[in-house]
Amino acid sequence: MVMRIERDQSRFKQIVRGKIRQNLKKYVKHGEMIGRKGKDLVSIPLPQLDMPHFRHGDRNSGGVGQGEGEVGQPVGRGQDGDQPGGPGSAGNEPGGHVLEVDVSLEELAEILGEELELPRIEPKGKANIVEEKSRYTGIRRSGPESLRHFKRTYKEALRRQVSTGTYNPDNPRVVPIKEDKRYRSWKTYQIPEANAAIIYMMDVSGSMAEEQKEIVRTEAFWIDTWLRSQYDGIERRYIIHDALAREVDEDTFFHTRESGGTRISSAYNVCLDLIKKQFPPEDWNIYCFHFSDGDNWGEDNETCFDVLSEHILPNVNLFCYGQVESPYGSGEFLPALFERFRGVCDNLVLSEIPDREAILDSIKLFLGKGR
Amino acid sequence: MPTQPLEHLPKELANLQVEIEGYATAHGLDYYDTIFEVVDYNQLNEIAAYGGFPTRYPHWRFGMEYEQLSKSYSYGLSKIYELVINNDPCYAYLLKCNPLTDQKLVMAHVYGHCDFFKNNLYFDHTNRKMMDQMANHAQRVRRYIDRFGIEAVETFIDACLSIDDLIDIHSTFMKRHDGKPSEIPVEEDGDYEEDRRTPGRFRAKNYLDPFVNPPDVLAAEAEARRRVQTDKIKDARKVPEQPMFDVLLFLLEHAPLKPWQIDILSIIRDEAYYFAPQGQTKIMNEGWASYWHSKLMTKYLIEPNDIIHYAEHHSGTVATHGGRLNPYKLGIELFRNIEERWDRGQFGKDWEECDDWQERKNWDTGAGLGKEKIYEVRRIHNDLTFIDTFLTPEFCHEQKLFSFGFNDSSEVYEIESREFPKIKQRLLFQLTNRGQPRIQVLDGNYKNRGELLLQHIFQGIELQMDYARDTLANLYLLWKRPVHLETVVDEVKSVLSFDGSEFAEDQGNTFEVVSVVT
Numbered sequence: 001m002v003m004r005i006e007r008d009q010s011r012f013k014q015i016v017r018g019k020i021r022q023n024l025k026k027y028v029k030h031g032e033m034i035g036r037k038g039k040d041l042v043s044i045p046l047p048q049l050d051m052p053h054f055r056h057g058d059r060n061s062g063g064v065g066q067g068e069g070e071v072g073q074p075v076g077r078g079q080d081g082d083q084p085g086g087p088g089s090a091g092n093e094p095g096g097h098v099l100e101v102d103v104s105l106e107e108l109a110e111i112l113g114e115e116l117e118l119p120r121i122e123p124k125g126k127a128n129i130v131e132e133k134s135r136y137t138g139i140r141r142s143g144p145e146s147l148r149h150f151k152r153t154y155k156e157a158l159r160r161q162v163s164t165g166t167y168n169p170d171n172p173r174v175v176p177i178k179e180d181k182r183y184r185s186w187k188t189y190q191i192p193e194a195n196a197a198i199i200y201m202m203d204v205s206g207s208m209a210e211e212q213k214e215i216v217r218t219e220a221f222w223i224d225t226w227l228r229s230q231y232d233g234i235e236r237r238y239i240i241h242d243a244l245a246r247e248v249d250e251d252t253f254f255h256t257r258e259s260g261g262t263r264i265s266s267a268y269n270v271c272l273d274l275i276k277k278q279f280p281p282e283d284w285n286i287y288c289f290h291f292s293d294g295d296n297w298g299e300d301n302e303t304c305f306d307v308l309s310e311h312i313l314p315n316v317n318l319f320c321y322g323q324v325e326s327p328y329g330s331g332e333f334l335p336a337l338f339e340r341f342r343g344v345c346d347n348l349v350l351s352e353i354p355d356r357e358a359i360l361d362s363i364k365l366f367l368g369k370g371r
Numbered sequence: 372m373p374t375q376p377l378e379h380l381p382k383e384l385a386n387l388q389v390e391i392e393g394y395a396t397a398h399g400l401d402y403y404d405t406i407f408e409v410v411d412y413n414q415l416n417e418i419a420a421y422g423g424f425p426t427r428y429p430h431w432r433f434g435m436e437y438e439q440l441s442k443s444y445s446y447g448l449s450k451i452y453e454l455v456i457n458n459d460p461c462y463a464y465l466l467k468c469n470p471l472t473d474q475k476l477v478m479a480h481v482y483g484h485c486d487f488f489k490n491n492l493y494f495d496h497t498n499r500k501m502m503d504q505m506a507n508h509a510q511r512v513r514r515y516i517d518r519f520g521i522e523a524v525e526t527f528i529d530a531c532l533s534i535d536d537l538i539d540i541h542s543t544f545m546k547r548h549d550g551k552p553s554e555i556p557v558e559e560d561g562d563y564e565e566d567r568r569t570p571g572r573f574r575a576k577n578y579l580d581p582f583v584n585p586p587d588v589l590a591a592e593a594e595a596r597r598r599v600q601t602d603k604i605k606d607a608r609k610v611p612e613q614p615m616f617d618v619l620l621f622l623l624e625h626a627p628l629k630p631w632q633i634d635i636l637s638i639i640r641d642e643a644y645y646f647a648p649q650g651q652t653k654i655m656n657e658g659w660a661s662y663w664h665s666k667l668m669t670k671y672l673i674e675p676n677d678i679i680h681y682a683e684h685h686s687g688t689v690a691t692h693g694g695r696l697n698p699y700k701l702g703i704e705l706f707r708n709i710e711e712r713w714d715r716g717q718f719g720k721d722w723e724e725c726d727d728w729q730e731r732k733n734w735d736t737g738a739g740l741g742k743e744k745i746y747e748v749r750r751i752h753n754d755l756t757f758i759d760t761f762l763t764p765e766f767c768h769e770q771k772l773f774s775f776g777f778n779d780s781s782e783v784y785e786i787e788s789r790e791f792p793k794i795k796q797r798l799l800f801q802l803t804n805r806g807q808p809r810i811q812v813l814d815g816n817y818k819n820r821g822e823l824l825l826q827h828i829f830q831g832i833e834l835q836m837d838y839a840r841d842t843l844a845n846l847y848l849l850w851k852r853p854v855h856l857e858t859v860v861d862e863v864k865s866v867l868s869f870d871g872s873e874f875a876e877d878q879g880n881t882f883e884v885v886s887v888v889t
């Protein structure tokens with residue numbers, strides 16, 4: 001059962017995030033509670049919204065306390081809540097390492113979306129991301145006349161007449177007035193359809209070191225988080241490649257280290273295969289992310305471009321290529337892609353990720369189009 | 372709400388309730404029927420967020436409360452043990468997961484509160500069917516939300532909440548206002564067509580009219596009416612006639628509000644009056660309840676296996692942290708102090724005049740009036756008068772009370788004094804008008820332009836300016852004409868104004884209430 005308070009709570013959260021009632025945002029105070037988790041002190045974020053009142057200023061105020069202490073000795077804050085936000089309240093809170101806790105994944109995705117100003121993703125073509133169904137679920141007091149519920153309306157009228165004593169059983173005429181009217185109300189149910197697919201591809205050739213993989217992993221996590229907040233059902237596929245490519249599970253994807261040469265087209269072919277077999281483009285929103293250090297086997301580039309332009313790009317929402325910098329890789333692939341597809345194609349996004357700091361920008365570049 | 376709650380109570384607790392009620396009654400506690408409900412912590416947090424009521428109107432601030440309570444509960448920072456509602460019957464909630472010792476203590480504590488609610492004078496005016504009333508309020512607000520949309524209704528509620536402390540907490544004991552809405556009289560329009568509806572004129576055929584309605588008589592009557600009207604205007608040239616603390620009432624009567632807005636404002640006002648006595652009697656109420664849980668527990672209820680747990684819980688309840696004043700502690704100690712003093716006859720002229728320390732210490736006339744006295748105190752006092760009447764230098768010293776103030780140079784609050792007069796003064800100030808600035812309506816037709824003038828009764832502490840401005844802006848939303856507040860800013864008498872678009876501060880002018888004389 002959904003508790004009534006949860007509606008108030010979600011409304012409050014929306015206000016805190018500035019989604020609704022923007023004029024209230026200035027009253028939001030980002031307080032915290034200091035808690036303890038095992039040995040660590042943790043800070044529990046506690047946003048507060050304080051409606052303005054006429055009240056005494058902090059200065060010159062004081063109060064009464066109880067306990068030991070000499071005259072002149074500093075004390076903590078006065079009575080609970082009596083002087084909130086006062087300056088110079090004594091620092092009796094523990095300092096040092098304080099970890100933030102208590103952010104759910106959904107909240108993270110929302111924060112990410114807000115920080116990066118990521119647009120909401122528009123559904124692809126006619127295929128709805130979620131299907132909506134309306135159902136009459138209840139009764140309310142206002143609504144369009146076409147939804148008036150006759151039986152309930154007359155029941156209300158009867159009830160009113162009986163209680164006011166105007167009902168006459170011998171002449172049972174019931175005349176509804178405006179207050180008696182009842183209308184059907186409906187709820188919109190969302191039926192999620194798993195129709196977004198993410199295909200991650202990663203170069204695991206010898207030139208990709210642990211550092212590079214870490215960057216890929218971090219970026220993939222955030223992309224995943226964001227897309228998951230946008231679609232109710234998401235299918236994910238992972239492909240790794242060196243000179244040969246194969247589909248793997250999530251765990252292998254992040255933890256494998258192979259060695260050998262690089263043939264990017266092998267991955268694109270596997271990807272294409274996946275799309276053909278599992279994700280018919282007319283029903284699916286497909287996102288491809290490819291991470292590599294840009295070191296490709298010379299003659300392979302043309303093959304890659306062909307597969308991309310002929311088969312993959314026309315069929316996917318977005319194809320993102322992220323190039324991590326590696327001490328071993330030549331990094332030629334990105335400029336080559338850029339030359340080939342410049343101005344031709346708007347669902348191909350290229351991004352260079354030299355280090356961890358660039359991850360945010362890269363995500364913004366990838367997802368900032370709202371496709 | 373379940374109608375037969377005793378069935379919901381586990382047998383163990385139901386038996387306990389009967390037992391505790393027996394002791395409470397034997398000690399002379401007098402309470403409404405008390406219904407205990409056992410709830411889990413989520414429900415308890417929800418109810419607590421709603422101020423103790425299962426049904427309130429939708430508003431984000433309850434969600435905020437809830438988030439705070441449930442976060443601090445889930446991180447083990449705080450826990451609500453007890454929740455009692457001033458209602459007939461009294462509803463009280465028990466946390467399901469509490470051990471039996473805690474349940475005993477809480478139940479005993481609850482009877483203290485119930486007795487206090489029923490008998491303390493300041494709760495006399497409160498609606499004892501508030502549970503139903505609150506649910507009705509919720510229903511009404513929900514209906515408005517259905518009709519006018521959540522944004523409009525919530526914005527209005529927020530504006531009302533911004534001033535919901537501007538009520539007259541003493542008004543329930545005196546009649547400052549005749550209860551009828553006063554009207555701003557409108558002078559009769561001179562060229563009002565004298566038709567059949569003119570008062571005093573009888574229906575007549577044209578040729579008979581001069582005889583049925585003689586013109587000179589009509590003129591005389593009209594003159595008489597005009598005189599009465601002018602007298603009225605002279606009498607009521609000021610709105611309100613007397614400065615009025617109940618700003619909400621004034622707005623209800625005079626602000627240009629739509630019917631649904633008036634209803635919401637009156638809901639907020641009703642609830643503010645309902646909750647006010649709880650703010651006025653925090654120390655006494657908690658002190659009284661703690662006194663009783665302690666008495667009933669230690670005298671009857673405690674089993675050997677409860678002792679450690681009880682001692683821990685009780686000392687947690689009355690502990691003072693970091694020099695903060697704990698109302699539970701102050702209340703219970705002062706009640707005990709009063710009981711002891713009246714038992715030993717430490718009152719009256721002889722006691723007051725005795726200044727021999729040794730003699731005072733051993734003073735005991737064997738009066739034995741303690742019990743009677745504390746019952747009387749719980750009947751007729753509120754926190755302010757409680758402290759004013761019964762706080763003694765000995766008590767302050769014994770309880771290690773101190774007053775603190777803000778040190779401008781070091782920018783911290785520090786202990787200012789351990790002297791009795793200073794402590795008492797600070798404490799009384801804190802309790803006067805619940806520590807809030809006193810604001811009253813001076814004029815609803817300020818400058819003869821229908822503007823609203825409020826006055827802050829300055830008592831040495833200035834208002835917090837940013838909040839005062841924003842509150843004025845909210846007032847403007849209700850009054851819809853410029854609003855002004857007379858107060859003191861930087862030690863100069865000033866008038867803050869908001870005209871809908873900008874704030875103005877008129878400093879240093881000598882201030883006069885402009886009365887409109889016709």
